[in-house]
Amino acid sequence: xxxxxxxxxxxxxxLFLTFEGPDGSGKTTQLRLLAEWLRSRGLDxxxxxxxxxxxxxxxxxxxxxxxxxxAVLGPIAPLAELAxxxxxxxxxxxxxxxxALEAGRVVLCDRYTDSSEAYQGGGRQLGSDRVLAVHRAICxxxxxDATVLLLPDVxxxxxxxxxxxxxxxxxxxxxxxNRFEAEGEAxxxxxxxxxxxxxxxxxxxVLIFRDxxxxxxxxxxxxxxxxxxxxxxxxxx
Numbered sequence: 001x002x003x004x005x006x007x008x009x010x011x012x013x014x015l016f017l018t019f020e021g022p023d024g025s026g027k028t029t030q031l032r033l034l035a036e037w038l039r040s041r042g043l044d045x046x047x048x049x050x051x052x053x054x055x056x057x058x059x060x061x062x063x064x065x066x067x068x069x070x071a072v073l074g075p076i077a078p079l080a081e082l083a084x085x086x087x088x089x090x091x092x093x094x095x096x097x098x099x100a101l102e103a104g105r106v107v108l109c110d111r112y113t114d115s116s117e118a119y120q121g122g123g124r125q126l127g128s129d130r131v132l133a134v135h136r137a138i139c140x141x142x143x144x145d146a147t148v149l150l151l152p153d154v155x156x157x158x159x160x161x162x163x164x165x166x167x168x169x170x171x172x173x174x175x176x177x178n179r180f181e182a183e184g185e186a187x188x189x190x191x192x193x194x195x196x197x198x199x200x201x202x203x204x205x206v207l208i209f210r211d212x213x214x215x216x217x218x219x220x221x222x223x224x225x226x227x228x229x230x231x232x233x234x235x236x237x
Contacts, residue, residue, distance in 0.1 A: 082116060
């Protein structure tokens with residue numbers, strides 16, 4: 001696990017937390033558990049996913065994640081993929097994230113720019129510098145107060161992702177969200193390495209959680225974020 005997050009932010013009233021990791025890492029489950037824990041303490045966090053969570057974002061999500069998209073549209077160029085990810089992100093910042101933070105809300109977001117750096121920068125081999133330059137231009141360099149990074153072994157993540165997407169496809173009549181999971185192992189090893197590099201570069205912001213049971217990791221996340229969370233949540237446990 002990484003080092004403690006830095007001091008609580010003073011430049012805005014709310015709190016922006018992101019959850020990151022390869023597909024199948026368990027990040028979405030941990031985001032849900034933290035949201036439930038916050039609600040049990042009288043808070044109402046804003047829960048988001050990227051791409052998605054706005055009308056525009058959901059349209060972009062359908063294009064980028066469904067493996068059938070390229071059968072209709074043709075191959076999506078890596079730079080087009082990156083541009084669509086940031087179009088979703090810019091809309092979500094303007095429409096949801098900034099207004100929620102200005103209202104003093106806790107915002108929990110499933111993926112943010114770290115995902116673009118890992119998947120497009122690392123997996124698609126566009127490079128971190130290019131992704132971060134787009135982040136500065138499109139998002140004005142806007143970063144979360146802290147990032148929870150779930151990073152199990154590559155093989156573990158892939159097995160979980162494949163199982164999850166099989167269930168999603170069955171439930172949704174053939175639709176899926178496994179366009180990225182269709183990539184080979186080399187792609188996901190590059191994604192994993194990119195996440196490691198991000199955590200090494202920004203240890204104050206990025207907290208790594210590698211192994212453990214679901215509840216064990218959830219308790220560790222609460223403990224390590226306790227000094228950032230609003231006082232009304234009480235003591236982490």
